Amino acid sequence: MGIISRGFGGRRRDSAPDLPPGQYLTHDFPVLSAGPTPRIPLDRWSFTITTEAGQKHTWDWARFTALPSEEITRDIHCVTKWSKLGTTWKGVSLDTLFADVETAADYVMAHSKGGYTTNVPLEDLLDGQAWIAYEFDGEPLDPEHGGPARLLIPHLYFWKSAKWVNGLEMMHEDEPGFWEAAGYHMYGDPWHEQRYQGD
């Protein structure tokens, strides 16, 4: 336990159930991004998985949204300390997107419009753990929150759920993405409070 802050009681306005350490509950949907919000027209949207051999699997908006989708309800945890419980999304499971992808690489770099990247182990994307989400709360996903489509990996800190995602690139070695190179954790498990490098 840390040193006691004289006269601090905490507010604990929400009798929060199970939150990861250091997190607090919010009912808003705060925004964390490094720059302006890009506006991506649907007719210019595409999503590509590139294997370590350079093979590309690409979907445009029509093909992508024609894939089987799932309703997802999960808690999300942002590294800036807020958590939001029971958020509902609609998206395509990465199991579906990876069905025809042949790869022996263990790591993935997610790429987004604007050049942002984040790294994730492939095993964290498969087996019903991750989606490319395009609806939030029954509405098309807001650009501010990553629309038209973002990666959704609820079991990791939310910066891993790359907004405006447009591609996944397979890698043999784990390499830091944009936030990770700026000091954030390579993996980012909120339950182990892996916020920053070395946590």
Add this chain to the structure above:
Amino acid sequence: MARTALPGRLTWQAATVTAVRQETPSARTLVLDVPGWPGHLPGQHLDLRLTAEDGYSAQRSYSIASDWPGDGPVEITIQRLEDGEVSPYLTDVVETGDKIELRGPIGGWFVWRPAQPAPVLLVAGGSGVVPLMSMIRERGRLRARQPFRVIYSVRTPEDACFADELKRRVRDDAGLDVHFVYTRSAPDGWPAPPKRIDVATINSHGWPPDFAPDVFVCGPTSFVETVADILVALGHDPKKIRTERFGGK
């Protein structure tokens, strides 16, 4: 995007409050003595942790307001949110001599590096001025040549943090220009009625996109969204616009 070396482990440490300074009726600066502070770059923040008697704890991020001449205190400036859990404690309860746990510095993107030669535009909404102040102070200390333009949006004149220091620096730091935007009430004799920041403000008081300035925008989320959208619409390269969103609506 360029790769940088990964920094070392960030551990919690106890800092001592050595002074407090009221900046406005609702914002206060805490001057912190942090033993072994490794130094920081202008724009970085730290995480602060409060712990109650029963072990309950709360963490929040605060930008660093001070520059780093190689040693000395670390300053943070906190705006009180009336219904907040942590900020009212920091603005109203904390006293000189108290200990506060923190770790940092954090963040390698929302950072002004004095080696970057481009002119700089800083756009602040409310307490968003804090990390930008660190940049202004660093520039002043280094006598850096990059011209800085600052647009600072506040509700009323008395809500402006660092007002006297900014006035002094505009006089003394060559190439620093500060323009205030008042959203609720303007000082007597101000040429324009109160208004929110808009295209005209940024067009007249920012740099033209051709100058390829480094732009830093900081404040409440909706403020940052609005300003960043305007900058992009005016033709600024989105890659040159760095944003820090403090939260709120």
